[in-house]
Amino acid sequence: MNLVFFIKSSTVNLEKYTIKDIPGSSGRLDVISRCILATLLSEDNFEERIQIWVFLDHFGTFIFNPEFFRYEIFPKNELLFTNYFVDLMQKYPTKEDQHLNPLNSTRGSKISITEAIKHFKNLDYNLYILQEEGKDFFKLLNHIREKEKIVFIIGSQEDEFLNSKEMLAFKIQTISIGNQSYLASSVIRLLKLLLMAF
Numbered sequence: 001m002n003l004v005f006f007i008k009s010s011t012v013n014l015e016k017y018t019i020k021d022i023p024g025s026s027g028r029l030d031v032i033s034r035c036i037l038a039t040l041l042s043e044d045n046f047e048e049r050i051q052i053w054v055f056l057d058h059f060g061t062f063i064f065n066p067e068f069f070r071y072e073i074f075p076k077n078e079l080l081f082t083n084y085f086v087d088l089m090q091k092y093p094t095k096e097d098q099h100l101n102p103l104n105s106t107r108g109s110k111i112s113i114t115e116a117i118k119h120f121k122n123l124d125y126n127l128y129i130l131q132e133e134g135k136d137f138f139k140l141l142n143h144i145r146e147k148e149k150i151v152f153i154i155g156s157q158e159d160e161f162l163n164s165k166e167m168l169a170f171k172i173q174t175i176s177i178g179n180q181s182y183l184a185s186s187v188i189r190l191l192k193l194l195l196m197a198f
Contacts, residue, residue, distance in 0.1 A: 001049065001145075001195060004120065005188060006153045007035050008055040008113050008161060014086055022082050032056075033082040034185035035154065039192075040066050041076060047196065052188075053116060059089045061109040061116070068105035075102055114166055117151075125149040127172045129162060130187060134174035145195060152191060154184050 011027040022030045032054055039052040046066030054062045062085075075081040084103045091098060098104040111119070117127065126147045130137075132155075137144075144150065153172065155162055177187060 001147070002125075002149045003050045003192070003195065004125070004151045005035070005039050005050075005052040006055065006113060006116065006151060007032060007052065007184065008057075010057040010161075012056050012058065014090060017086055019079065019083055022079070026082070026086070029082055029086070030078060031184060033078050033085060034183070035188055036064050036085075037076070037078065037081060038185040038188040040064060040069075040074075046071055046074075047192065050192070050196070053113075055113045055116075056089070060092060061111050061113075062088075063107040063109060065107070068107065069102065073102045113153075113161065114170075117153075117170055117172075120149075120151050121170075123149065125151045127151045127153065127170070129153045129155065129172050129174045130177070131155040131162065131174050132176055132179065132181065134176035137175045137177045140175060141194060150195070152188075154187065 009028070009032060012029050012032065013027040014029075016025045017029075018025045022033075036052055036054065039050060040046055046069070048066070051063065051065040054064065056062070075084050081103075084101050087101055088098065088103050088106060092108050120127065126144075126149060128144070128150065130152055153162070161167060177190065182190075
């Protein structure tokens with residue numbers, strides 16, 4: 001199975017960024033960092049056939065594919081990862097002074113989330129939106145496991161873009177893993193656990 005996660009944020013802002021208060025000074029970049037780490041890392045290596053696309057309104061799109069990175073030097077904790085990611089974003093799109101940044105192989109793009117959806121639909125990926133209100137994921141689990149190529153779009157805190165006319169026109173199936181609120185990174189770990197072993 002090839003698995004892709006999309007996550008979008010309009011709140012990330014680095015004007016007052018400080019490593020001493022990442023959640024309060026970055027527009028909740030800590031949430032994004034946890035999602036990236038949850039996607040890419042297994043117990044002792046990178047996951048295979050999995051990637052995450054991060055759409056940041058003020059910085060562009062960043063594509064994290066484990067094939068790009070070296071596990072030995074990859075920053076595996078949230079604090080280190082976020083600091084390297086901030087450095088990458090602040091200097092994007094140039095690669096100036098990035099040779100020592102272990103994330104320097106991250107691919108940057110100007111592609112929007114709607115353009116990316118069209119791209120993956122053309123590649124015959126099955127797309128699902130994860131929101132608290134949606135069809136019961138567990139009732140669809142066996143059906144989803146039969147798919148070879150899947151994109152999960154993680155609902156953001158603001159979620160307006162998921163309800164836009166442009167997004168609704170795609171008619172992407174909305175699924176839910178339950179009424180309880182979960183951290184986005186926990187949702188990613190759960191989906192990996194339930195799907196990647198099959």
